[in-house]
Amino acid sequence: MVSLKATLITGRTIDQGVGKELGKGSKEYYDSAAICFLNKADIIKLGLKGRAKVRVTSKYGSVILKAAKFPRGNMPSIVFIPCGIWANALCGDDTYSMGMPLFKGFPVEVEPALPTDPVLTLDELLKEQYGRNSL
Amino acid sequence: MTEISNVVCPICGCLCDDIEITVENNEITKMKNGCAVCEAKMVHGYKSDERILKPMIRKDGKLVPVSMDEAVHKAAKILTDAKYPLLFGWSSTVGEAQRIGVELAEELGSALDNCCSVCHGPSVMATQEIGIPAATLGQIRHRADLIVYWACNPWTSHPRHVERYTSFTDGRFEGSEWKSYMQKLKAESGRKKMEMASKRITRITPPDRPQVCFTGPPPQTMQKPGRKMIVVDVRKTMTAEAADYFLQIEPNKDYEIFEALRCIVNDQELDVDKVGGVPVDSLKDVGEALVNCNFGVIFFGLGLTQSAGRFRNIEIAIALARDLNRKTKFIISPMRGHFNVTGANIVFAWQTGYPYALDFSQGYPQYNPGENTAMDLLRRGDNDATLVISADPGAHFPKAAVQNMIKHPIITINPDMNAISRLGDVVFPTQWCGIEYAGTAYRMDSVPITLKKVVEPPPGILNDEELLTRILEEVRAIKAEKGDVKPKEKLKIPAKPSRPAKVSKVVAKPKKKVTKKEVKK
Numbered sequence: 001m002v003s004l005k006a007t008l009i010t011g012r013t014i015d016q017g018v019g020k021e022l023g024k025g026s027k028e029y030y031d032s033a034a035i036c037f038l039n040k041a042d043i044i045k046l047g048l049k050g051r052a053k054v055r056v057t058s059k060y061g062s063v064i065l066k067a068a069k070f071p072r073g074n075m076p077s078i079v080f081i082p083c084g085i086w087a088n089a090l091c092g093d094d095t096y097s098m099g100m101p102l103f104k105g106f107p108v109e110v111e112p113a114l115p116t117d118p119v120l121t122l123d124e125l126l127k128e129q130y131g132r133n134s135l
Numbered sequence: 136m137t138e139i140s141n142v143v144c145p146i147c148g149c150l151c152d153d154i155e156i157t158v159e160n161n162e163i164t165k166m167k168n169g170c171a172v173c174e175a176k177m178v179h180g181y182k183s184d185e186r187i188l189k190p191m192i193r194k195d196g197k198l199v200p201v202s203m204d205e206a207v208h209k210a211a212k213i214l215t216d217a218k219y220p221l222l223f224g225w226s227s228t229v230g231e232a233q234r235i236g237v238e239l240a241e242e243l244g245s246a247l248d249n250c251c252s253v254c255h256g257p258s259v260m261a262t263q264e265i266g267i268p269a270a271t272l273g274q275i276r277h278r279a280d281l282i283v284y285w286a287c288n289p290w291t292s293h294p295r296h297v298e299r300y301t302s303f304t305d306g307r308f309e310g311s312e313w314k315s316y317m318q319k320l321k322a323e324s325g326r327k328k329m330e331m332a333s334k335r336i337t338r339i340t341p342p343d344r345p346q347v348c349f350t351g352p353p354p355q356t357m358q359k360p361g362r363k364m365i366v367v368d369v370r371k372t373m374t375a376e377a378a379d380y381f382l383q384i385e386p387n388k389d390y391e392i393f394e395a396l397r398c399i400v401n402d403q404e405l406d407v408d409k410v411g412g413v414p415v416d417s418l419k420d421v422g423e424a425l426v427n428c429n430f431g432v433i434f435f436g437l438g439l440t441q442s443a444g445r446f447r448n449i450e451i452a453i454a455l456a457r458d459l460n461r462k463t464k465f466i467i468s469p470m471r472g473h474f475n476v477t478g479a480n481i482v483f484a485w486q487t488g489y490p491y492a493l494d495f496s497q498g499y500p501q502y503n504p505g506e507n508t509a510m511d512l513l514r515r516g517d518n519d520a521t522l523v524i525s526a527d528p529g530a531h532f533p534k535a536a537v538q539n540m541i542k543h544p545i546i547t548i549n550p551d552m553n554a555i556s557r558l559g560d561v562v563f564p565t566q567w568c569g570i571e572y573a574g575t576a577y578r579m580d581s582v583p584i585t586l587k588k589v590v591e592p593p594p595g596i597l598n599d600e601e602l603l604t605r606i607l608e609e610v611r612a613i614k615a616e617k618g619d620v621k622p623k624e625k626l627k628i629p630a631k632p633s634r635p636a637k638v639s640k641v642v643a644k645p646k647k648k649v650t651k652k653e654v655k656k
Contacts, residue, residue: 007386009369009370009386009438010441011288011292011437011438012288012291012292013291014171014172014290014291014294014373017171017172017175017291017292017294018171018172018175019175021146021172021175021176021179021180022175022179022180022183023180023183023184023185023551023552024185024527024530024551024552024553024554024557025184025185025552026183026185060533060534060535061534070370072370072371072372072373072375072376073370073371073375073383074371074383075369075370075371078369078370078386080370083530083531084530084531085529085530085554088530088531088532088533088534089534091533091534092533092535093510093513093514093532093533093534093535093536094514095505095508095510095511095514096445097505097506097511098256098257098260098445098446098504098505098508099252099253099256099257099492099504099505099508099509099510099511100252100253100256100257100440100441100445100508100510101253101441101510101532101533101536102441102442102443103253103437103441103442104386104437104438104441104442105369105386105387105442105443122530122554122557123557126529126554126557126558129534129537129538130537130538130541130558131541132193132196132541132557132558133557133558134198134552134556134557
């Protein structure tokens with residue numbers, strides 16, 4: 001299967017900010033945070049079409065996300081995931097004695113996911129990762 | 136229907152204080168002047184279905200509603216039974232509650248940390264290393280003629296920052312660049328239409344842009360009079376689109392580029408063609424703009440603190456500002472995220488001497504980022520209980536850290552059901568700061584601003600300050616029962632902050648004349 005070695009950047013988007021304030025269980029938050037933005041050339045390279053999903057894997061974990069084209073400019077071999085539980089499934093907790101884990105600029109591998117692979121909701125992901133949620 | 140003006144927005148570090156709100160039947164129905172995120176919270180989010188209305192305790196794996204007394208006792212019992220609890224969060228609550236938090240940490244001998252440790256903690260460390268040239272946002276608004284946004288995207292994280300404090304605001308000495316931005320947008324839109332039309336006529340697909348970080352020569356707008364905005368980032372953001380010059384750099388290369396700019400500013404030669412994916416000629420253009428401005432400011436974001444180099448990135452950025460101050464006036468400022476994360480640093484500092492990463496296990500405050508910071512405690516598994524207030528490490532901490540956190544009891548104090556409340560063992564509801572109760576918050580430039588109360592909270596819900604006070608009293612009572620300490624008298628909560636009353640003229644009393652006899656005595 002085709003895969004892409006890329007650098008992951010996590011950060012804020014305005015939609016994620018709005019979704020967060022509407023509630024972490026809201027559809028707006030899920031739509032805006034469980035998403036992976038890729039460069040146009042990388043989308044073509046991975047053969048992603050329409051409402052495709054990708055599996056993003058790092059040294060620390062793996063998560064399935066909706067794929068989307070990064071709307072502005074060129075961003076070669078960089079993937080962007082908005083802040084949230086989905087992005088943090090990929091981040092490590094090593095702080096190099098500075099209190100701050102590496103949230104940006106670490107290597108990940110991106111590959112196309114099957115159409116049947118689910119993009120988990122907040123409660124589903126909490127259950128999978130921590131074995132509990134509010135339900 | 137009541138209209139309330141000059142309401143302070145309790146979301147990001149900008150603390151916009153010009154929000155106009157319409158309240159009908161104790162509900163906010165309309166909001167003016169705020170950004171999209173402000174509207175989401177103040178009109179819809181604060182009363183959403185996610186709101187917690189009753190305290191809950193996890194029993195047999197499920198959260199069950201209980202009385203406030205039972206929840207307070209359970210939380211206090213968890214905290215007193217624990218050998219080394221961690222109290223974390225504090226960035227989205229008011230200074231009055233943070234003060235009680237420090238007292239609780241001291242009583243428990245616990246670790247105390249705020250969200251700063253996973254956002255601008257490295258900026259605090261760098262500031263302690265070499266200091267920081269700073270100014271208030273008001274000074275920047277009126278005087279700055281060069282704005283540099285480095286590794287941050289205020290268009291999404293601080294949506295009104297550019298509009299209120301920098302390029303798009305009319306200052307006393309510097310005008311707004313809004314019109315010039317609109318012209319640029321129109322020109323860009325026209326260019327895209329022409330491209331689309333030419334594609335239709337010729338049916339030839341233009342080649343993709345080269346797959347390298349592309350930084351062209353500075354556009355003509357860099358030569359215009361008035362304010363200029365430079366954006367440095369690894370990707371083209373909305374803020375970068377509004378900039379006069381955008382410098383796209385490779386990830387994790389900020390330190391090298393700052394060092395190269397320092398060389399250029401200090402008239403030293405660089406013997407390479409590119410630094411961090413940026414041609415040296417482009418860096419020289421930026422260096423020239425930095426030196427030639429009258430009053431410049433670098434705003435930096437989490438792109439520096441959360442990537443490789445961390446506090447060294449900030450240190451070198453401050454060193455650049457220091458070098459520039461030999462040639463012109465330059466300041467540097469972090470883009471603080473949560474509305475009172477600056478306040479958490481300030482309150483902790485005036486209470487204990489240190490801004491974050493505190494340890495009270497010896498009975499007095501000790502400060503050591505990298506050891507006492509929440510992430511390191513969780514990584515090592517040192518703490519055996521966690522109290523989280525006004526934060527969501529469940530969604531914003533790496534998975535491994537949260538996996539360690541849930542091995543021990545978690546107490547949460549949040550108004551709505553965020554990820555950490557969903558994982559909590561004792562879940563408290565609380566009032567929304569700045570909507571349902573008033574208090575003090577510190578803007579990103581350390582200016583204190585009083586948040587307003589605009590609606591009444593749902594019945595039975597305490598605010599952070601009242602709730603923490605009750606937990607603290609219960610902790611003291613349990614410790615007294617155990618014979619640990621004598622019970623202290625009930626905490627007196629100071630009156631809510633209010634505007635100072637007008638001071639009437641004080642007539643100075645004439646000084647008594649001192650006689651020679653009195654002097655001799």
